[in-house]
Amino acid sequence: MLFRSILPIFTLTLEPSNPLQFSIDELRSFFYKKLAEYTELHKDSTAVFIHRYPVVQCKQIKSMLMVIGISQGADLLQEISGGKQEFRIGENTCTVFGRELGIRNEVFSISDKIHTYEFLTPWLALNQQNAKKFYDLKGKPERDAFMQKILTGNLNTLAKSIDYDLPAPFTCESRVRFKRERIDRENVMVFLGTFKTNLRIPDYLGIGQSVSQGFGTIRCSDPLETDNQ
Numbered sequence: 613m614l615f616r617s618i619l620p621i622f623t624l625t626l627e628p629s630n631p632l633q634f635s636i637d638e639l640r641s642f643f644y645k646k647l648a649e650y651t652e653l654h655k656d657s658t659a660v661f662i663h664r665y666p667v668v669q670c671k672q673i674k675s676m677l678m679v680i681g682i683s684q685g686a687d688l689l690q691e692i693s694g695g696k697q698e699f700r701i702g703e704n705t706c707t708v709f710g711r712e713l714g715i716r717n718e719v720f721s722i723s724d725k726i727h728t729y730e731f732l733t734p735w736l737a738l739n740q741q742n743a744k745k746f747y748d749l750k751g752k753p754e755r756d757a758f759m760q761k762i763l764t765g766n767l768n769t770l771a772k773s774i775d776y777d778l779p780a781p782f783t784c785e786s787r788v789r790f791k792r793e794r795i796d797r798e799n800v801m802v803f804l805g806t807f808k809t810n811l812r813i814p815d816y817l818g819i820g821q822s823v824s825q826g827f828g829t830i831r832c833s834d835p836l837e838t839d840n841q
Contacts, residue, residue, distance in 0.1 A: 616721035617776040619814055622686035624679040624693055625710040628701075636677070638702040640670045640824070643679060643688075650688045665773035666824035671816065673732050673829065677706070680816050682774075686715045718814035720776055726783065726808050733829040734793060734802035736821040737762050743801055746790075760786045763807055766819045766828075771811075784809045806833065 628634035647668050651661070660683065667685030671678045681689035699706045738746060742762065749755045764784045771778050788805035795802075813830065820828035 615777075615779045616719050617774060619718045619720055619774065620683055620686040620715045621718050621814060622681040622689045622715045623712050623816070624681075624689055624708060626677045626679065626699070626706040627709040628677065629698075629705040629707065634704050634706075635702060636670060636672055636826070638704070639677075639679075639706065642699065642701050643668045643670060646692055647685065647688055650691070651684065654684070654687075660775075662774055664775075665770070666818070669816075669818055669824060669826065669829075671733060671818075671826040671829050677709075678816065682817075690715055719812055720771070720774060720814060721812050722779060722782055723810050723812040726810055727812060728806055728808050728833045729813065729830045730806045730833045731788070731804050731828065732816075732831050733818075733826055734791075734804060735788065735819065736795075736800070736827040737766065737803050738801060739821070746801070756786070759788055759803065760784060763788075763819075767809065767811060770813075770817070770819050782809060782811050784811075802827070 626639075662683045665682070667682045668688065669680045669682075669685075671680065679689060681687070693708060693711055697708055699708070737759065746755060746758060749758055763786045767782070767784060768778070784807060786805065786807040788803040788807070790801050790803050792799050793802050794800075813832070815831045816829055818824075818826070818828040819830060822828075
């Protein structure tokens with residue numbers, strides 16, 4: 613029998629009334645403030661809280677604006693979105709374009725199948741030290757092997773951050789390409805592409821650095837079948 617971690621998840625999709633004036637940073641600040649108030653109010657709750665992984669994540673995926681709540685973040689989003697048709701974000705208004713009917717329970721676990729995931733937003737994988745190592749490597753095979761090692765480490769970190777004890781080593785095979793992006797007035801190397809693993813990961817979770825900023829958002833690109841019990 614496969615050991616599983618069950619993650620309560622709630623998703624909102626929003627639509628700014630004025631996209632040209634909309635600031636996703638203001639949106640994040642709005643929800644983080646609400647989360648701080650919620651966490652303080654429920655600090656004595658017996659419910660399991662996640663402390664090492666961002667439990668509210670705001671993501672811009674192409675034209676879609678999404679807010680994901682995980683664990684206590686799911687409870688928060690369900691509570692504050694109930695009956696609301698819009699949120700006032702700074703000088704802008706965001707209409708609730710879609711909301712889930714309730715909190716869904718998603719499985720994070722070692723699987724008996726291989727699943728393919730794609731990066732929907734750039735994966736911020738390298739700190740300054742590893743970026744230098746990447747540059748110094750000669751040829752695509754060495755760089756591919758290096759990034760696969762980084763990705764394996766990121767997936768290990770994700771599992772630990774949601775308090776999932778991996779019962780066995782997992783497989784990971786990456787196919788990513790790098791590009792440069794301007795982030796916070798700095799030129800930064802980010803990665804896009806796909807990877808395969810026998811980890812079952814809920815859609816739209818983020819991996820790597822700056823997950824709370826929307827980086828490293830993934831989605832399974834093949835149907836997830838029910839694993840053998």
